[in-house]
Amino acid sequence: MTDTDISASQTMTEDEAAEFAEQVFDVARQGNAVMLERLLEKGLPADLRNHKGDTLLMLASYHCHADAVRVLLNHKADPEIRNDNGQSPIAGAAFKGDLAVVRLLVEAGADVDGASADGRTALMMAAMFNRNEIVDYLISQVVPNKIF
Template sequence: MSEQKPGESTRMSDDEALEFAEQVFDLARQGNAELLDKLLEKGLNPDLRNHKGDTLLMLASYHGQQETVQVLLKHHADPEIRNDNGQSPIAGAAFKGDLEVVRLLVEGGASVEGASLDGRTALMMAAMFNRTAIVDYLIGQGADPRATDAKGVTPMAAALAMGAAETAEQLRQLVSA
């Protein structure tokens, strides 16, 4: 590394900045909450987005990094930012089946519906993949079991289409009650 001469800029090159950003996104994916917390305390934007529109919170949520999700929410990461595909962090956590991350997101201000741009809700994602505990939790928090996406599909219909018998029955009992 060469010495800096007076008057020279200490700014990162574009390549260095991109490499740093990728490392930060890896911290979220891999769950390095301690280092991410330090970077956020130094002014890192908690809503930093990658080339797919994924925020740090989206990546941490999708990869089940509970402690990292807590750190990001503590630093006011917005749980409502959708990625370029219109997906929310809560829908990603419901898809992956991580009830604790779903809870953390709701406690951190995420909409319990977590609907994507096409109207698919977190409840639909949980129902499709037979995530019975998440279905119970989301409904207990006010998720609408009768909601429909842009194609008119309900959580129960989504579960049936995916062969998720347990959540289909769970939702059938709720809707008919």
Template sequence: MNPTDPHQPSEGVLALAAKLFDLARQGNTEVLTAYLQAGAPADLTNEKGDSLIMLAAYHGHVDTVRALLAHGADPNRVNDRGQSPLAGAVFKGSNDVVQALLDAGANPQLGSPSAVETARMFGRSGLMN
């Protein structure tokens, strides 16, 4: 990181972003929601392209997923590997997260592998019905 580059985020901004990703990963909905209400972007992504909703979905935190969706998070935002939050939730077998994402308009055909393909690969086809 070059501290004289105006396009590089400051250490404080990077620390806050890391905290937000941890909150999503841990399912700390209350604190994350406070940051979202204060203006933190619901579609913030890390260096791998994982969004807050991707991390919350993958770790099975349905309340956090719903809070992010309520603040405008995109349920169809794929990471740099082409993976969708829905496919992550299917992979982990999180029925309630899958349903919350589908209810919010998540596309089961999106990504590589898609949620439908992931369900087929891991014998979780019931999650896509």
């Protein structure tokens, strides 16, 4: 077998690539930090997006998987990439009520004041769903003269 044959045999079809990508997004949804770490070390882009514009970080954040979020952030996933609906990972974590994930995202540079297309911020999402610990934390992170 020549190098060309080996290279050709290792190339995925479009369908295989799409199935693999969906499996990768499931890994993020399920919070499998160990598998994410392995994939990222092998060259998986940390900011890979699906057909809805969701990044791996968005899915891990929304599904409350702090260890997976930490792995992605350690591999330089951008906490500011929004999905096709303009939603951010921090807003998803605030909506779901996961303070640990919200803290990780803020520490990684997520914009506490960033709003989605409909104008809602993570603070608003937390307040709407009575996530009081997150409300208090986000208020503590806002620049004082921007509150009013």
